[in-house]
Amino acid sequence: MKTKEMNKSSLNILGPYTHENLTIFxxxxxxxxxxxxxVPLRYAMEKKHVIVYETGQVGALExxxxxxxxxxxxxxxxxxxxxxxxxxxGIDFIIPARSGRVPIPAFCVESGRWHRRKAExxxxxxxxxxxxxxxxxxxxxxxxRSQSAVWASVSACQANLAESLGESVQAADSPTSxxxxxxxxxxxxxxxxxxxxxGDLAIAPGILGYAFYVNGxxxxxxxxxxxxxxxxxxxxxxxVAILEAISSKTQTTTVPTRESVEAxxxxxxxxxxxxxxxxxxxxxxxTRRRNGIVVFETFDTTADGEPPLHTNIIAR
Numbered sequence: 001m002k003t004k005e006m007n008k009s010s011l012n013i014l015g016p017y018t019h020e021n022l023t024i025f026x027x028x029x030x031x032x033x034x035x036x037x038x039v040p041l042r043y044a045m046e047k048k049h050v051i052v053y054e055t056g057q058v059g060a061l062e063x064x065x066x067x068x069x070x071x072x073x074x075x076x077x078x079x080x081x082x083x084x085x086x087x088x089x090g091i092d093f094i095i096p097a098r099s100g101r102v103p104i105p106a107f108c109v110e111s112g113r114w115h116r117r118k119a120e121x122x123x124x125x126x127x128x129x130x131x132x133x134x135x136x137x138x139x140x141x142x143x144x145r146s147q148s149a150v151w152a153s154v155s156a157c158q159a160n161l162a163e164s165l166g167e168s169v170q171a172a173d174s175p176t177s178x179x180x181x182x183x184x185x186x187x188x189x190x191x192x193x194x195x196x197x198x199g200d201l202a203i204a205p206g207i208l209g210y211a212f213y214v215n216g217x218x219x220x221x222x223x224x225x226x227x228x229x230x231x232x233x234x235x236x237x238x239x240v241a242i243l244e245a246i247s248s249k250t251q252t253t254t255v256p257t258r259e260s261v262e263a264x265x266x267x268x269x270x271x272x273x274x275x276x277x278x279x280x281x282x283x284x285x286x287t288r289r290r291n292g293i294v295v296f297e298t299f300d301t302t303a304d305g306e307p308p309l310h311t312n313i314i315a316r
Contacts (some may be wrong), residue, residue: 022245030206045127080125086110090300109178133243141278216254218315
C-alpha cells in the first residue's frame with residue numbers, strides 16, 4: 001500500500017501561547033478538506049455506539065462498534081474506567097461501523113484490584129475524560145509495550161503530581177488508580193487555571209493538531225487529517241499537556257519559537273518508517289525513531305494513498 005505524508009511544511013503554525021511553564025502551538029490548514037467520518041472513543045461510548053468488554057485478561061479487551069454510520073477512532077493512552085481494573089489502550093486503531101467484537105491490546109493502570117468497584121460494571125467499561133499524560137507512561141504502553149513499565153510510570157505520575165501539589169493524589173477507594181488520581185480536587189483547581197487561559201485556542205477554523213512544550217522543552221505533538229476529530233479530542237489532548245506541566249513545574253521563563261517547532265517537525269519527518277504488525281484490521285501502524293524523537297503514525301487501510309490519520313511525535 002502506498003501512502004503519502006501530510007505536507008507538514010504547508011501547515012500554518014500558530015503561537016506560542018503560554019501560561020506558566022506550558023507553551024502550546026497549533027497547526028492550521030485553512031484550505032484542508034476535512035475527512036470527518038471518525039468519532040473518538042469517549043464520544044462513541046457516551047452515545048452508546050461502542051461497548052468495551054472485560055475479558056478477564058489484563059492485556060486484552062474487546063470492543064464493538066454498534067453504529068451503522070460512524071467509524072470510531074481509539075487513541076493509544078485513552079483510559080477506561082471499571083471492569084476488574086482500570087485500563088489504558090496500547091495502540092491507535094479504527095473500529096468500523098457494525099464491527100462485531102474486536103480484540104484490542106490494553107494495559108492496567110490500577111494494580112491490586114480484580115473485582116467490581118462499587119456501582120461500576122465488572123463486565124463493561126465506561127469512558128474517561130483522561131488519557132495517560134506522562135511521556136514515560138505513554139512510551140511504556142506504545143513503544144516498550146511493557147505492563148511493568150506502565151505500572152512504574154503510573155506510580156511515578158502519582159508521586160510527581162503529589163510533589164507539585166504538596167499533597168497526595170491517591171484516592172482512598174483505590175490508591176493505585178491513575179484515573180482516581182487525576183480526578184483529585186486540588187489538581188482540578190490547578191488545571192482550571194490553565195483552561196481559563198488557554199482552553200479556547202483550538203476552536204479556530206482549520207486546526208488539525210497541536211504541539212506542546214513544558215519548561216521550554218519539547219514534549220509531544222499530535223496531527224490529524226480530520227479537523228472535526230481533533231476538535232472532539234481537544235479537551236483530552238489539552239488535559240495531557242496541562243498534567244505534564246503541573247507535574248514538572250520549574251521557574252523557567254524560556255518560551256520556544258515557531259522556528260523550533262518547524263525544526264522539530266522536519267527532524268521527525270526524516271526518520272525511517274517501520275511498520276508494526278500488531279494492528280487490528282482496518283488499521284496500519286508505523287513507527288519512526290530519530291535523534292531522541294519517536295513518531296507514531298496511524299493509517300486507515302481503506303484510505304489508500306492518503307496521509308496518516310494520526311501522527312504522534314514524542315521527544316524522549
